[in-house]
Amino acid sequence: MIYDVAIAGAGPVGLFLACELRLAGLSVLVLEQAHDLRSPLKRLPFGMRGLTVPTIESLYRRGLLDDIAALQSSNAGSGANNAAAAHWMNQPRRPGGHFAGIQFYHDKIDTSTWPYHRPGPAGSNMAVDLESLESVLAARAASTGVDIRRGTGVEGVDSSDDVVIIRTAGETFHARWLVGCDGGRSTVRKAGGFEFAGTEPEFTGYSIDVELAEPDKLQPGRHYTPTGMYTYARPGTIGMVDFDGGAFHRTQPITLDHVQTVLRRVSGTDVTVATLRLAATWTDRAYQATSYRRGRVLLAGDAAHVHSPLGGQGLNLGLGDAMNLGWKLAATLRGDAPDGLLDTYASERMPIGAQVLDWSRAQVALMRPSRSTRALEAIIRDLIDTPDGATYFARRVWGVGLRHDLGDGHPLVGCSAPDLELVDGTKLSERLRSGKAVLLDFNADAPLQRLANRWDDRVIYVASDAVDTMGLSALLVRPDGLVAWATEATPDPDEAASAASRWFGKAAPERAPSDG
Incomplete structure (x- = not known):
């Protein structure tokens, strides 16, 4: 059998990517070296990770958030364990996060400076233990037909123009594409000849x-x-x-x-x-692959970038990779991707990864045991307790300000789409559950509907007013939840068509009007 995609690694990134690919109906194989996903290091207190706003939104858009919250609640155990895991929460002021251990607080954050941000289903952030997260993702993957082989680690990789051969200790597998999600010491990265560059650890x-x-x-x-x-x-x-x-x-x-x-x-x-x-x-070793793709082999998660766990950015970065890559790889396999679509995975995600690595390095610089560092820490501590300082750090730590470079246009382009509430009581995020793009039209504009019909196998057209349109008249949201096009003026069908063709390829010819 030749699988559409093989994924090395059944951690959160590999499993989430597998779920994304199955939304498009692809055959997916996941190979995992460990026999059991359970580990004391994945449970509280050491397994706790903070989820950023973009990650929470991604999980919510795929209908996974409630299951994760329910399972982690049942796994958390006693209140004492929770207190041990999050001892910093026992404070008179509500902390919003930290930078190198220097906390910022909710009472100093000015959210009015984020005009397009709307509170999400879990607020600004959410804590989750890795075991709960992996369990939910594994269950979703298995229920959708992903072939998960545990105790089967990748040992070697050979690839040609049209197939990748994956060797394990007991069996050889074939796939059209291989994605390495197998961690910081990735076998796939090494076997694929990827260059890994960065800075050596200090501690x-x-x-x-x-x-x-x-x-x-x-x-x-x-x-x-x-x-x-x-x-x-x-x-x-x-x-x-x-x-x-x-x-x-x-x-x-x-x-x-x-x-x-x-x-x-x-x-x-x-x-x-x-x-x-x-x-x-x-x-605190901070390394990043100099490319995320070589032929039919791609990297995501820690296989593509490693850094210290300070601030908990690694999991979020990896899940963002998976959300970005899944629909693009699926479109490439289906044959309806526009030229260069898969290349945008690296061009969009590598700069985000580089930012996170530098964010990690900056925290290390504030932790060095020297008098000059302690002096600098005192200055940062004063700044972070100001409204401007707390708002800046919250924006970075929570991921509210995350923007991919998708070109010029409306300020929302490249940002995560706000979860607009429609007048029928549904929300935009619910319309993204199928893994298709959404063209949201607040004015039920006939030219936009005709446009969407030409991409109806890839784009869902929604004509509805919203409780708060945020001044928008229409927006096109990619399957990963990023805004590809938005306008506050009367929609220009040519602009919308240009954005749709850029991301979703050639459209079907416009249908002739019906006589009936």
Whole structure:
């Protein structure tokens, strides 16, 4: 059998991409090295990830958000576990996020500066544990017919002009396209000959679950010290950063004695670790593939870019890759993609990835254990507590200001479409569930309807007024939720047709009017 698309990696990015491709009716194979998706590191507290506004909107548009929220709620366990996972929430002011551990607060954020942003189904952000997220995505993928092979990792790749041959330990698979979603040490990236360039790590980060002999020797919260940084949540959840150039990451076993030595050095106390229950390391290595496609092999998620987990941007970046790539790869396979459509995956997503890597590097710069860094931190701390500062950081951290370069035009072009409420009580996001584009026409303009009919296999035409049109008269929304065209004036069918042909290829000839 030759699959339309094979995906290496059954993490959130690979599974979400598989679901996107199945919306278009493609045959999809997912190969995953691990036998079981479950892991203590994917559960609270270490498995918690913050979802940005664009990610929440993407999951909502595909009808996945309620299932994720319900499952994570049932998996969260006791309130104590939740408190340990999000100890920073126990504060008199409501925090909106942080930059290098420096928090900004909701009471300082001026949302009026975001004229086209509307509150979404989960507010400005949402926390989710990786196990819940992966479970929901795996269930959706399996229910739609995705072939998921666990315990089957990719070991080699060969490709030709029309097929990719994927070798595993026990079997060989064939696919028209292969997407590497197999993490920062991606086998697909290495086998495909992709260049991976960036900056080496400055520290080894530790996520540990311990029992301390004298817990009161450490104060809860986040602390910068002359040798690093640590965060402590009782009874024994600790994250710490040791500026050793990343020397310890994956170089030797993580023992109790080593964890105690590092914790004492970073905290400046003689704390004693009685029991080491769980430990993992990470670094601030920041690398990005110099291209996201070589022939019939593509990269997404951590296979395409790695950076520190500071600020939780990695998962959101990867899911954004999947949402952007899915419909474009499907159109390419169907044969109705306009010239160069698949190339826009890299041209749109690589700049976003580069921004996130620099955002991560900037946070590392504020964490270095030096007097000059502490002086700079004090200035940033003052700025972030101003309305302008808090609004800027919220815009970046929440993803509200995320814009893809789709060319000139209305300010909404390239941005995530606002979830407009239509007069019939439905919302724009609900019209995107099928994975097709949407042409939303507030004036039921006949030329626009005729235009949409020519792309009716790829574009859904919706003629409806809205509770608040935000001054718009019409907008064209791509399958991934980005605005491709918008206007506040009387719609120009030629402009709309140009935008539609750019993204959805050649239209069918306009139908002759019916005699009846």
